[in-house]
Amino acid sequence: xxxxxxxxxxxxxRDGVSVIDIKGELTAFAExxxxxxxxxxxxxxxxxxxxxxxxxxxxxSSGIGLLVTLLIRVNREKQKLLTYGLSDHYRSIFQIxxxxxxxxxxxxxxxxxxxxxxx
Amino acid sequence: xxxxxxxxxxxRTVLGQGSREAQVIAPATEERVRSTEVPAPxxxxxDPILAYFQNVAGIVDVEKLELDSPALREMKSAGxxxxxxxxxxxxxIGVLNLGPRMSQQEYSADDRKLLADLASQTxxxxxxxxxxRQQQAEAQERERIEQELRIARLIQQTLLPKVVPQLxxxxxxxxxxxxxxxGGDFYDFMELEDGRLGIVVGDVTDKGVPAALVxxxxxxxxxxxxxxxxxxxxxxxxxxxxxxxxxxPNMFVTCLYAILDPESGVLRYANAGHxxxxxxxxxxxxxxxxxxMPLGLMPGMAYEEKEVLLDHGDSVLFYSDGLVEAHNPERExxxxxxxxxxxxxxxxxxxxxxxxxxxxxxxxFTGEGWEQEDDITLVTLQRSEGVMSVDGxxxxxxxxxxxxxxxxxxxxxxxxxxxGNERExxxxxxxxxxxxxxxxxxMEKLKTAVAEATMNAMEHGNxxxxxxxxxxxxLSSGKALSVxxxxxxxxxxxxxxxxxxxxxxxxxQTPRGWGLFLIESMVDExxxxxxxxxxxxELVLYLKGEGDAS
Numbered sequence: 001x002x003x004x005x006x007x008x009x010x011x012x013x014r015d016g017v018s019v020i021d022i023k024g025e026l027t028a029f030a031e032x033x034x035x036x037x038x039x040x041x042x043x044x045x046x047x048x049x050x051x052x053x054x055x056x057x058x059x060x061s062s063g064i065g066l067l068v069t070l071l072i073r074v075n076r077e078k079q080k081l082l083t084y085g086l087s088d089h090y091r092s093i094f095q096i097x098x099x100x101x102x103x104x105x106x107x108x109x110x111x112x113x114x115x116x117x118x119x
Numbered sequence: 120x121x122x123x124x125x126x127x128x129x130x131r132t133v134l135g136q137g138s139r140e141a142q143v144i145a146p147a148t149e150e151r152v153r154s155t156e157v158p159a160p161x162x163x164x165x166d167p168i169l170a171y172f173q174n175v176a177g178i179v180d181v182e183k184l185e186l187d188s189p190a191l192r193e194m195k196s197a198g199x200x201x202x203x204x205x206x207x208x209x210x211x212i213g214v215l216n217l218g219p220r221m222s223q224q225e226y227s228a229d230d231r232k233l234l235a236d237l238a239s240q241t242x243x244x245x246x247x248x249x250x251x252r253q254q255q256a257e258a259q260e261r262e263r264i265e266q267e268l269r270i271a272r273l274i275q276q277t278l279l280p281k282v283v284p285q286l287x288x289x290x291x292x293x294x295x296x297x298x299x300x301x302g303g304d305f306y307d308f309m310e311l312e313d314g315r316l317g318i319v320v321g322d323v324t325d326k327g328v329p330a331a332l333v334x335x336x337x338x339x340x341x342x343x344x345x346x347x348x349x350x351x352x353x354x355x356x357x358x359x360x361x362x363x364x365x366x367x368p369n370m371f372v373t374c375l376y377a378i379l380d381p382e383s384g385v386l387r388y389a390n391a392g393h394x395x396x397x398x399x400x401x402x403x404x405x406x407x408x409x410x411x412m413p414l415g416l417m418p419g420m421a422y423e424e425k426e427v428l429l430d431h432g433d434s435v436l437f438y439s440d441g442l443v444e445a446h447n448p449e450r451e452x453x454x455x456x457x458x459x460x461x462x463x464x465x466x467x468x469x470x471x472x473x474x475x476x477x478x479x480x481x482x483x484f485t486g487e488g489w490e491q492e493d494d495i496t497l498v499t500l501q502r503s504e505g506v507m508s509v510d511g512x513x514x515x516x517x518x519x520x521x522x523x524x525x526x527x528x529x530x531x532x533x534x535x536x537x538x539g540n541e542r543e544x545x546x547x548x549x550x551x552x553x554x555x556x557x558x559x560x561x562m563e564k565l566k567t568a569v570a571e572a573t574m575n576a577m578e579h580g581n582x583x584x585x586x587x588x589x590x591x592x593x594l595s596s597g598k599a600l601s602v603x604x605x606x607x608x609x610x611x612x613x614x615x616x617x618x619x620x621x622x623x624x625x626x627x628q629t630p631r632g633w634g635l636f637l638i639e640s641m642v643d644e645x646x647x648x649x650x651x652x653x654x655x656x657e658l659v660l661y662l663k664g665e666g667d668a669s
């Protein structure tokens with residue numbers, strides 16, 4: 001099994017808000033990395049998690065599946081999932097799959113943070 | 120050699136041809152028992168006494184001779200009184216050495232004359248005997264060599280395939296022409312699982328029986344490794360590790376191993392230092408490179424593995440150095456550039472097979488009366504012309520896409536069914552699409568669709584069996600791009616329900632299952648077709664953005 005070509009760094013930017021910087025490929029191989037990044041991000045109780053996709057090189061249907069799985073956990077924890085930095089292509093995929101209904105899309109980290117604070 | 124009571128001790132030293140060893144032959148009489156055994160002196164080839172013996176006429180009084188010669192000192196200390204060189208036609212062939220007369224008297228003039236006569240008459244006879252013996256030895260040696268050659272040829276011929284395999288859609292030919300002194304060439308075909316064919320072409324350093332034995336061993340090792348490993352690189356690695364401890368020093372084996380999937384036309388290969396095969400295709404001849412050390416030189420070697428997709432009408436030539444290293448009367452070598460040019464010239468419509476053509480060219484090059492220097496081995500694979508069902512089922516794209524007869528193939532490629540390989544397929548197709556003029560704004564859609572369809576083909580069709588490739592053909596009609604992705608599963612991806620995010624979030628659907636939905640959303644047209652062995656998905660994207668898919 002190939003290694004996940006991805007890194008996810010977690011930043012606790014503010015009280016109750018974490019950012020996960022996703023760099024590389026979001027595919028089936030990223031499952032372990034994404035779930036442990038989520039655990040780290042929500043450690044100590046946060047109400048919003050922001051996915052930073054500025055470093056995303058490739059996402060496939062398995063990656064979308066992972067986001068759905070993440071969404072289920074986030075919903076269960078009554079948290080909010082936000083995102084910024086998506087390319088036009090992946091933004092349109094979020095629209096096609098209606099992921100954007102559940103994960104709000106922002107252009108910049110500032111905008112996403114502002115929205116997270118309102119949450 | 121007895122004369123009354125005058126008994127001599129006689130040592131006869133016969134110098135063999137080129138031999139440094141002297142022989143002592145004592146007379147086979149009762150005197151021998153009473154005589155003191157005195158060894159004949161060893162005469163080194165650079166001892167000055169040899170020149171002296173050769174040039175002196177008659178009897179030599181050893182005690183009086185002054186010469187800085189180890190042999191002379193030895194003769195003196197052994198009690199040799201007289202030496203009579205045996206010279207025939209100016210060549211020193213032996214020496215009669217005499218000790219003191221047993222009667223305690225000095226040798227008389229009569230004795231001396233008798234000995235001189237004896238020496239002059241004996242010399243030619245001894246010489247003749249030496250020549251006869253030498254010729255017998257040479258004849259025996261020749262016979263031994265011939266016998267060895269027969270054995271080597273027998274081993275070789277017993278182990279080379281008797282027939283070439285018959286594969287539908289392919290013609291396979293092999294030609295093996297041993298040199299008089301058999302070299303170590305060999306080739307082999309192995310039937311593998313799933314109708315695939317293993318092809319070996321190799322050459323053992325050295326000639327004759329040693330080479331034939333190493334060839335036989337290598338063949339067996341490769342056969343067993345080929346049944347255990349699916350990857351040509353692993354087969355060579357294994358063969359090298361098994362062969363290395365047993366192969367005589369200074370011997371090694373160059374060897375190419377390839378696996379042909381006759382269905383898809385994919386040839387995977389690895390090379391242990393053997394001459395690079397050539398692929399002949401529409402544009403000419405292409406070297407098939409893969410790095411690796413010869414077998415048996417060093418343990419723990421890894422072998423690069425490559426693959427090439429052979430199109431209809433393509434050929435591959437495997438060969439040994441006997442062809443490229445053949446010399447013409449001007450001592451020029453046949454050479455790789457010449458070979459590559461010839462292969463490129465030999466089109467699919469040329470008369471005769473590639474093997475016949477090359478042998479013909481070789482004969483023209485070497486001229487008449489050429490003595491073949493080394494074994495020549497040629498093995499060719501040719502994929503037949505024409506569209507066969509092995510291409511996968513026909514897909515029918517719409518008139519709007521510019522379908523029908525207008526499709527022109529831009530590229531055919533394949534990827535092994537290993538997780539993650541969809542990215543490679545995606546990048547390669549994108550490169551072709553860029554050349555074909557696909558609108559940059561549509562490129563990402565194409566990439567996602569190709570990656571998803573390739574993943575489906577690897578997973579559902581080929582069950583992630585690495586040795587089963589996904590074949591991808593990129594075509595253009597001038598208006599649209601068609602990407603046909605074929606697996607060997609023979610059934611379409613099971614249609615799941617349309618993915619619904621709400622249902623997924625509520626746990627009513629699996630979080631996965633987005634692939635087909637994504638593909639359909641990315642392309643202008645998607646067509647599928649299946650036959651009993653293959654499944655093809657055709658993705659059509661218009662080159663320009665009208666009728667956007669999203």
